[in-house]
Amino acid sequence: MPQIYQLKINHNTCTGCNACVVSCPINFNQLRKHSYLTKENAVILVKNGLATPIYSEEREINCDGCGVCVQTCPQVAIKIICVEEV
16 A cells, blocks of 8 residues: 655754755656756755755655655754555
């Protein structure tokens, strides 16, 4: 049964280092496919110096809960939560 995950970013500790953006496998695949990342195809982006999770029910691709961004974040600023099972 598929699950829906969302990223929660602690903006008090996030430094906007971009480690999460470049480590995300979904972002990597989207970058290879489209040559750029936008809010339409990325799972997480750095905006205004802070990591920002991107989620939309209308999109086919959202966070799959793999946890790579959590492990990569040097500030331990990211949590993944399961919001529902579909």
